Amino acid sequence: MFQLFLIAFRNLGTHRRRTLLLGGAIAGVTALLVILMGLSTGMKETMLRSATTLATGHVNVGGFFKVTAGQAAPVVTAYPKILELVRKEVPELDYAVQRGRGWAKIVSESASMQVGVGGIDVKDEPGFRQVLQIHEGNLDGLNEQGTVLLFEKQAKRLQVKVGDTVTISAPTMRGTNNTVDVRVAAIATDVGMMSDFNVFVPSNTLRSLYQLRDDTTGALYLYLKDVNQVPVVQARLRTVLADAGHQLMDNDPRAFWMKFEVVNREAWTGQKLDITNWEDELSFITWTLTALNGLTGILIFVLLVIIGVGIMNTLWIAIRERTREIGTLRAIGMQRTRVVAMFLFEAMTLGALGTLAGALIGLAVCLGVDAAHVGVPAAVAMFIMSDRLHLVVNAGSVVGAMVFITTCTTLISLIPSFLAARLKPVTAMHHIG
Amino acid sequence: MNAAVAQSPIVSITNVTKDYTLGKVVVPALRGVDLQVHPGEFISIAGPSGSGKTTLLNLIGCVDTATSGVVSVAGQDTKQLTERQLTHLRLHTIGFIFQSFNLVSVLSVFQNVEFPLLLQRKLDKNQRKERVNQLLEQVGLAHHAKHRPNELSGGQRQRVAVARALVTRPQLVLADEPTANLDSVTGQHIIDLMKELNQKEGTTFIFSTHDAKVMNHANAVVRLADGKILDRLTPSEAKRALAVGAEGH
Known part of the structure; x- marks a missing residue:
């Protein structure tokens, strides 16, 4: 297993530009998710603190x-x-x-x-x-x-x-x-x-x-x-x-x-x-939270679809480039399941590193904005019950976001991984390209 | 005849054909081939390009299936085996040496050689290390264990491939034109190395080549032409036959 991880990790390093682009996209989505969750949690916390004291x-x-x-x-x-x-x-x-x-x-x-x-x-x-x-x-x-x-x-x-x-x-x-x-x-x-x-x-x-x-x-x-x-x-x-x-x-x-x-x-x-x-x-104002959560969900879904297409495409290219390698590994005795695992590891490693970077960026933005006491327009303040942006990062949610996006990227890579595993060793070995 | 011939064959091919379909055209690559290879033999398959050498090796190596006929490896009819069983057979019985080395570029020399052992899951870490180091010593690459394939010369890469093919101590090693991408001196070294391992370990080698100098090292030369086995000769007979062929041209 370690060797499969090593192959996955080093392959990512070998194709640095591709890895950076795709990893950057995954990091961006994760950061966005963390920030939106921070905003939502912050709003909820502010509402909870202010409204529960004043009105309920x-x-x-x-x-x-x-x-x-x-x-x-x-x-x-x-x-x-x-x-x-x-x-x-x-x-x-x-x-x-x-x-x-x-x-x-x-x-x-x-x-x-x-x-x-x-x-x-x-x-x-x-x-x-x-x-x-x-x-x-x-x-x-x-x-x-x-x-x-x-x-x-x-x-x-x-x-x-x-x-x-x-x-x-x-x-x-x-x-x-x-x-x-x-x-x-x-x-x-x-x-x-x-x-x-x-x-x-x-x-x-x-x-x-x-x-x-x-x-x-x-x-x-x-x-x-x-x-x-x-x-x-x-x-x-x-x-x-x-x-x-x-x-x-x-x-x-x-x-x-x-x-x-x-x-x-x-x-x-x-x-x-x-x-x-x-x-x-507070149901008459918590719709703002519901709307924000809904918007977050839609946004993340759309971005995940885009990233999914990117990952699929990247893995197609990787599989095409490494057809001979797959054939060789199959010839020397690697079972199909392990070929699937090898590509899944690659997607998972990319997802894990991308989400880690994204989570750190998101975390930094949340902490920075919260510390900067960024003011909000009156109309916004009315809903969030605060005159400044309050972002709260919950460790569990951040880890949850990382696991969710990494799982998505891994699942998305299942199709190309299965197709790679189905390659005949002889076809793969004599592939030129 | 080699003493090994007395044993039951490790490879038995009976009336095997292999057709490739290119669009609407069916191209026969092998047309009724019969061959028996016994343990410990060092056999060269010779013939011009397109004669079916690689196809024959692919069938013996269980990486391709025959259109008709029977291919038995280590006593097992490969047509009766599932994909999983074929992979298992390749892992435990056969070693491959490819013309273009086919090393995993992101792994070091040591890791490339160790890889089949990891797939086998038979040896622990120390045993694997010992086995790999011993083989690297044998192929003269002990000092290059940490290098990546792209840091090695062609000959060194092929020696890594030889080490990888032998690390599981397979009964049979298949080498498809192992010297084709190497200069004559390096090629000679690789053949010497294979021969040495054949004699020391008793490993059966089947390699394809169209280089007469390489054929000289074989116990027997199986000549292929147009998908059929012409004959099975001793190296000297093969050399004479080749000389006659050359004069004919």
């Missing part, structure tokens, strides 16, 4: 309460009992918080805008401080009732600064509007799309706006020690909560505010819980 937990226990069939409110009643049950049944839990959910108009002296209103107990939310960069004011100001946290763009639009007062006006189920005056306690740096339609007020302020009881909230946000445990925890919660006598909504992988129409059409009344995960709640 890793897993959420939310739901709707309906007084009549057509009047749904996104609240969970008697949440402390549910929280107690969750803490008991979910050992994977890092921490859990309750968040109020509302939809209101925020009005300043000069402008107004529709926003989602989150009710938080900022002292119980360690992740909130890590994700938000306070541009003006103090996050601890939110501990005081009747305050609000705005984002830069919102403050600019409303033309307010820290200390100013704005009015939040929320429609009730009876068709009237409840209002509350709040003081701007802090203005945070924008974090993409999340900061376009979200403001935060203390939980009690939100409860008083909607006139809710103290044991009522919008949803419980559960943060896990390992985000990969989300499906397991989600499935377990469905069972545990159902066993505890709670009514559960059918699984619907969408954000809670996209479900009003469906819920209002249904005939039930009372409380139903809805178990969702972060991807469900």
